[in-house]
Amino acid sequence: MTFVTGPEVPDVVDRIQAEWAKAYPDLDMRPIGILGRIQHIATAGNHRLDRHLEPHGVSRSEYDVLGALARSPRPLRASEVVSTTMLSGASITKITENLARRGLLVRRKSERDGRVVLLEPTDAGRELVDAELPRRLADDEAALAGLSPHERESLAALLRKVSVAVHV
Structure with a gap:
């Protein structure tokens, strides 16, 4: 599995966020940059997991x-x-x-x-x-490979705050 990392590499969320900003220029689309990526990462991870679970039925x-x-x-x-x-x-x-x-x-x-x-x-x-x-942990590790240990801890702490705020 190959992951391209770095802020210079645009992703699908950048495109979606720009499209929304163009269609609704008076609204702040910055939350899409964060929550859209969380959704994109979750969807990609779930898709990989589904593919790996399929042979197990x-x-x-x-x-x-x-x-x-x-x-x-x-x-x-x-x-x-x-x-x-x-x-x-x-x-x-x-x-x-x-x-x-x-x-x-x-x-x-x-x-x-x-x-x-x-x-x-x-x-x-x-x-x-x-x-x-x-296998699932190896996929997750590959997705996080571009982050330093400090970045991982910071990201986990920030996402924990968001998780607590949206707890249902």
Whole structure:
């Protein structure tokens, strides 16, 4: 994967921002330069992830659920998966039923409270996450390769502020 870096290299967001500024010259289009790039980076990363997950027969949302379960030291309730994946409760139910049918996670009743369903990955589900996570991190590392450690820390801190401001 090749990434061109540097402020002298225009990107698609520069073009879009200029088009908006020309069409609406009285409006400040600077937010597009920031949030447009965040959206562009997220879209590109999601597209790459989708391509890599396709051979596994798993969607990005399914992978997000498996990832939440794989990184937890204990089985999780569906509501806990909702809070860590940003998926809706209804979609978690559908996704976990589908993953259970395919042998990638187990749904079982809590011993303490039979009304509570606990979720945990099967060995096959964990193997899928174990196989995909290093490749995903390598893609992310390649995208950030042009940034110094200080730039990475600064960018993370600034994006954290934006993330907190838009938290839903």
